[in-house]
Amino acid sequence: MTNKYLTIYNTIVEQIKSGEIPPQTLLPSENELSEQFNTSRETIRKALNVLSQNGYIQKVRGKGSIVIDLSKFDFPVSGLVSFKELAQKMGRKPKTIVNEFSLIKPETYIRQQLHLSSKDLVWKVVRTREMGGEKIILDKDFLGKKYVPHLTEEICADSIYQYLENDLNMTISFARKEIVVEEPTNEDRTLLDLEGFHNIVVIKNYVYLDDASLFQYTESRHRPDKFRFVDFARRSR
């Protein structure tokens, strides 16, 4: 048995996606819904808040909850989408090449990013992502050894995250992303198919565990023509 408010959320999502509740119409009022689902109004409100956060509805005081038209978007409505994730959704598995795999004494920049002491060692993993025969993304990962004692090249060729979550039972809880555009380095030019491109899109990722400790710093360097990022933002008030 799962959450009550999440099951309510899911059934309403289905009703919206199936067209049972058309866009631009009002949802039943919170009081009606609490009767329909045989629950309290605060529980309904939790479900509606999740719907609102995920861009399905817009709540208006004194009027009701309006269903937003999602069908107009060819790309995902909310959240964080890179080309890699998108390609995976489209069923095309990116090929991964491990260019570098080592345990190093981190340079100052990385050490600062990961808040480490000068004695801590760090796994450095550099991987190329290939898609449709072209090397498009360069991923550089730095993981503190004190969080991940063991790591192999085979794991990196597969999926580091899968290993951490399934085998080590670690829980990634949140991340801070920074997107900037830089000029390509020599490394970028060597490892990627950059042809005539003069810029590279860099996503800097600071990944935290669920005890709020920063354990990984990642740079994902994308060829600009294959990059897309979608965000859904509610107004601050």
Place this chain on the structure above:
Amino acid sequence: MTNKYLTIYNTIVEQIKSGEIPPQTLLPSENELSEQFNTSRETIRKALNVLSQNGYIQKVRGKGSIVIDLSKFDFPVSGLVSFKELAQKMGRKPKTIVNEFSLIKPETYIRQQLHLSSKDLVWKVVRTREMGGEKIILDKDFLGKKYVPHLTEEICADSIYQYLENDLNMTISFARKEIVVEEPTNEDRTLLDLEGFHNIVVIKNYVYLDDASLFQYTESRHRPDKFRFVDFARRSR
């Protein structure tokens, strides 16, 4: 008199920012806080949820709420930041030049983006943003006339949003942003100081009113060296 849970949120934010509650420490428990603030636990929980959403704390079941170390970030922790907004925070007002201001029959692309019929007219506004003597950002706005009956060049030179919110009493409620990198058009080259840059960062903005109607489409075209985007993402589960 404002909200109780928001005032609690604000006082805790101050305590975190001032260092009164250091990073990596636990907040008082929800029961303690409800006594301290003389309120119910659910109200405290609302305040803590906002803190969590904004990246100040991380809640862990069975343990407590951990304060996240923000001081390591030289840029804003959460939310959507373009160079323009950032420069404004730093007290430097960008100079605005209105290059084009007209009421047009929209081309197909714009009409589709705004979900308009072929009879609807649209305000088209093209503006250059100058900072430190350089033309860095090109903003192209398209607003449905049925939402904004009157508009002048003077308003555009100042701030469209201010006019909409203060004078017309409209409420912008949410937006969907898409970030892509493109090659500069001739218009970009003419109106911006692009020097040797071969790419341009385009933020496509779909802006909604609080009745969930799409009323504005905006393209903000940034010179890549002056662009930065920061995002704070919680894991979906």
Place this chain on the structure above:
DNA sequence: CAGTGGTCTAGACCACCGA
């Protein structure tokens, strides 16, 4: 005015964590 969503309460039970 009646109906809507926004806030707040006091209490209950549960799942999880650490000692």
Place this chain on the structure above:
DNA sequence: CGGTGGTCTAGACCACTGT
């Protein structure tokens, strides 16, 4: 085991919307 956060309840009052 006691303490933590996660969920849920039934009821109350308020601010806002439309008619």
